[in-house]
Amino acid sequence: MSAPAIVARHLKKRFGTFVAVDDVSFEVERGEIFGYLGANGAGKSTTIRILCGLLEPTSGTATVAGHSVAEDPEAVKASIGYMSQKFSLYLDLPVAENLAFFGGAYGLSGRALRRRTEEVLELSGLAEVRDAQTGSLPGGIRQRLALGCAVLHQPEIVFLDEPTAGVDPTARRIFWKLIRELSRGGTTVFVTTHYLDEAEYCARIGLMVDGRLVALDTPAQLKRTHVPDRMFAVRGPNAARASGPLRQVAGVRNVEPFGAGLHVRAEPGRCEAQTLRAAAGAAGHQVEVEPIDPTLEDVFLAVVGRSAKKEEDGA
Amino acid sequence: MNPVSRFFTRIGAMAAKETLHIRRDPRTLYLALVMPVVLLLVFGYGVSFDTDHLPIAVVDLDQSSESRELVRGFTASGELEVAARPANAEEAERLVQRGEVLGVLTVPAGAGRDLLRGTAVELQLAVDGADGVIANQLLSKSEALARALNVKLSPLDGVAPPLEVRVWTRFNPSLKSAFFFVPGLTAYLLAIAAVLLTALAIAGEWERGSMEQLFASPVSGIEIILGKLLPYLALGCLQMLLVLAFGTWAFDVPILGSLPLLFLAGMLFLVGMLGQGLLISVVTRNQLVATQAGAFSSLLPSLLLSGFVFPIENMPRVLQWLSHVIPARYLVNALRGLMLKGVGLEAIWGDLVALTIFAVAVLGISTARFRRKLA
Ligand SMILES: Nc1ncnc2c1ncn2[C@@H]1O[C@H](COP(=O)(O)OP(=O)(O)OP(=O)(O)O)[C@@H](O)[C@H]1O
Ligand SMILES: [Mg+2]
Numbered sequence: 268m269s270a271p272a273i274v275a276r277h278l279k280k281r282f283g284t285f286v287a288v289d290d291v292s293f294e295v296e297r298g299e300i301f302g303y304l305g306a307n308g309a310g311k312s313t314t315i316r317i318l319c320g321l322l323e324p325t326s327g328t329a330t331v332a333g334h335s336v337a338e339d340p341e342a343v344k345a346s347i348g349y350m351s352q353k354f355s356l357y358l359d360l361p362v363a364e365n366l367a368f369f370g371g372a373y374g375l376s377g378r379a380l381r382r383r384t385e386e387v388l389e390l391s392g393l394a395e396v397r398d399a400q401t402g403s404l405p406g407g408i409r410q411r412l413a414l415g416c417a418v419l420h421q422p423e424i425v426f427l428d429e430p431t432a433g434v435d436p437t438a439r440r441i442f443w444k445l446i447r448e449l450s451r452g453g454t455t456v457f458v459t460t461h462y463l464d465e466a467e468y469c470a471r472i473g474l475m476v477d478g479r480l481v482a483l484d485t486p487a488q489l490k491r492t493h494v495p496d497r498m499f500a501v502r503g504p505n506a507a508r509a510s511g512p513l514r515q516v517a518g519v520r521n522v523e524p525f526g527a528g529l530h531v532r533a534e535p536g537r538c539e540a541q542t543l544r545a546a547a548g549a550a551g552h553q554v555e556v557e558p559i560d561p562t563l564e565d566v567f568l569a570v571v572g573r574s575a576k577k578e579e580d581g582a
Numbered sequence: 583m584n585p586v587s588r589f590f591t592r593i594g595a596m597a598a599k600e601t602l603h604i605r606r607d608p609r610t611l612y613l614a615l616v617m618p619v620v621l622l623l624v625f626g627y628g629v630s631f632d633t634d635h636l637p638i639a640v641v642d643l644d645q646s647s648e649s650r651e652l653v654r655g656f657t658a659s660g661e662l663e664v665a666a667r668p669a670n671a672e673e674a675e676r677l678v679q680r681g682e683v684l685g686v687l688t689v690p691a692g693a694g695r696d697l698l699r700g701t702a703v704e705l706q707l708a709v710d711g712a713d714g715v716i717a718n719q720l721l722s723k724s725e726a727l728a729r730a731l732n733v734k735l736s737p738l739d740g741v742a743p744p745l746e747v748r749v750w751t752r753f754n755p756s757l758k759s760a761f762f763f764v765p766g767l768t769a770y771l772l773a774i775a776a777v778l779l780t781a782l783a784i785a786g787e788w789e790r791g792s793m794e795q796l797f798a799s800p801v802s803g804i805e806i807i808l809g810k811l812l813p814y815l816a817l818g819c820l821q822m823l824l825v826l827a828f829g830t831w832a833f834d835v836p837i838l839g840s841l842p843l844l845f846l847a848g849m850l851f852l853v854g855m856l857g858q859g860l861l862i863s864v865v866t867r868n869q870l871v872a873t874q875a876g877a878f879s880s881l882l883p884s885l886l887l888s889g890f891v892f893p894i895e896n897m898p899r900v901l902q903w904l905s906h907v908i909p910a911r912y913l914v915n916a917l918r919g920l921m922l923k924g925v926g927l928e929a930i931w932g933d934l935v936a937l938t939i940f941a942v943a944v945l946g947i948s949t950a951r952f953r954r955k956l957a
Binding site for chain 1 (some may be wrong): 587588591592594595596598599602605607723775790791792794795796797798799800801955956957
């Protein structure tokens with residue numbers, strides 16, 4: 268099937284006078300890992316809830332797994348898995364009972380339920396803790412269980428709302444391995460996150476700022492479009508003090524402290540690493556300079572800075 | 583899999599999960615199964631507490647040897663003790679008010695003559711009803727004594743029954759007895775447990791966020807409601823069995839009427855209470871508020887307006903009117919009729935209809951308000 272997994276058209280959600288989601292349109296391809304990024308309150312959860320049929324949009328339409336969310340919410344619900352932002356499994360029940368319950372809620376029973384429960388326990392590395400009370404487990408394992416509950420019925424699409432929030436880096440890596448496995452198996456993954464390093468794993472990224480989708484592309488293309496400048500890392504014992512002379516170099520747009528060193532942004536083609544090294548050396552600071560790739564953080568800062576500026580101009 | 587078996591699979595999953603919650607939650611089990619027994623004991627202990635030498639006043643208006651014989655017969659066993667012999671009713675009343683005696687036995691003028699003639703003699707026993715437990719003992723003892731005296735006296739004349747004890751209770755005209763508190767307590771306990779537990783369990787799903795998770799699944803509103811309520815219905819039935827069994831076994835409360843009708847009335851009441859809990863949780867979506875609303879809306883009415891503690895006939899008009907919308911009133915009435923009077927369907931069908939109307943209405947309203955949306 269080639270129809271997109273998710274189609275959102277001019278989605279808008281208003282709470283009273285506050286617009287939480289404002290004219291958001293996008294498509295998500297089947298089997299894709301789609302990252303949905305934005306600061307607190309940007310409207311990520313609200314978008315997911317609309318797509319899952321939990322909130323009615325003020326206006327706009329959404330199609331999920333080929334079904335209209337407004338007209339056929341039951342068909343949508345049968346084809347998706349949802350992991351809400353707040354951990355909401357039953358802490359007083361053992362791991363396996365949580366899985367069994369959600370399996371039953373999706374209509375699985377008997378041998379099919381038992382088989383899927385075993386598969387998911389195995390897949391998400393929960394087999395050893397199957398009888399442990401869920402409340403006694405650390406956050407990372409709980410989140411894996413929540414993911415397991417969301418994919419037990421083998422949905423076409425899973426919506427994961429900040430699945431790695433507050434989870435330690437090792438557990439986050441394990442979690443993302445699971446996400447990639449799901450995607451390899453053909454499941455479409457719609458995931459929101461605060462962690463920009465995680466977003467690199469996504470095939471495409473949508474960036475939300477104050478309810479609006481301000482950028483949408485692959486990570487590489489986003490960097491090219493939004494951070495066209497070349498980036499250099501400046502390191503050395505006195506790197507921080509070189510910031511003044513480096514600003515004077517032709518083509519340099521911006522010099523920012525980064526860790527113990529500096530990050531320099533320059534117009535493409537106007538200056539190279541050795542130009543910068545020479546300028547710093549001339550001022551008496553021995554530094555090392557090497558070109559670096561912009562990160563999604565740079566993209567995020569550029570985009571957010573630009574839309575904040577637009578807002579000021581508009582006002 | 584066909585839609586029907588999916589329907590039952592989902593309800594089964596919900597109900598099985600709820601049963602696990604119940605089994606793991608000591609508070610639930612305490613409220614449903616331990617508290618009833620404790621309360622029954624607290625109420626029952628006071629009643630079965632036996633006292634001798636209950637002081638009474640005797641107003642002998644006849645002053646014949648026969649009348650003195652009669653009074654001696656009443657007090658011979660030592661259970662009742664003549665503490666005073668006032669000359670008239672007013673004096674006796676003062677003694678009661680001062681708490682010196684618990685009751686007044688009045689022998690009317692002409693009693694001796696009537697006894698000799700074989701015509702019925704009517705003794706009056708007025709009991710201070712302020713302390714229901716003591717008053718109840720006094721009543722039952724006097725009644726037993728009167729019956730015994732009757733037997734003793736009747737061969738003398740060959741006319742039966744020559745003696746009749748007419749009982750008045752004062753200050754608390756609807757004296758509670760062990761027989762009366764068991765039906766009332768049953769309604770009270772069922773109401774509290776059913777309303778509180780369902781309100782808590784369902785509000786908990788909202789608070790935890792698992793309701794959102796359920797709304798994103800294909801489980802329908804009806805399936806969630808049935809799956810949540812059925813385990814508490816079962817728990818309520820268990821509770822009812824426990825209270826009735828304990829009441830009949832420990833306090834000899836009779837069940838003269840039909841047992842199936844008894845359970846029908848109890849089930850209808852339970853369904854209404856579960857619906858009330860559901861409605862509260864749907865409106866509040868919060869455990870703390872649901873607890874307060876649940877306790878307030880179940881405890882007070884079933885205690886005060888059901889006829890359990892205060893007889894409905896003696897209430898102010900407004901409260902009488904209000905009691906008509908309190909389902910506990912109908913259950914208490916039906917249970918008293920079925921257990922104590924042995925009446926049949928013809929006497930309690932109105933109560934059953936009222937309980938059904940309440941159950942259908944409250945479930946209907948809460949189901950209609952239960953929409954699978956977050957806002
Ligand atoms: N039911 C609601 N009623 C009123 N306002 C709401 C409601 N739900 C969300 N909002 C508001 O809408 C805005 C967007 O919320 P949303 O939860 O979608 O943000 P988010 O991007 O998921 O943020 P976070 O990273 O904190 O989860 C927030 O300002 C929030 O306060
Ligand atoms: Mg959110």
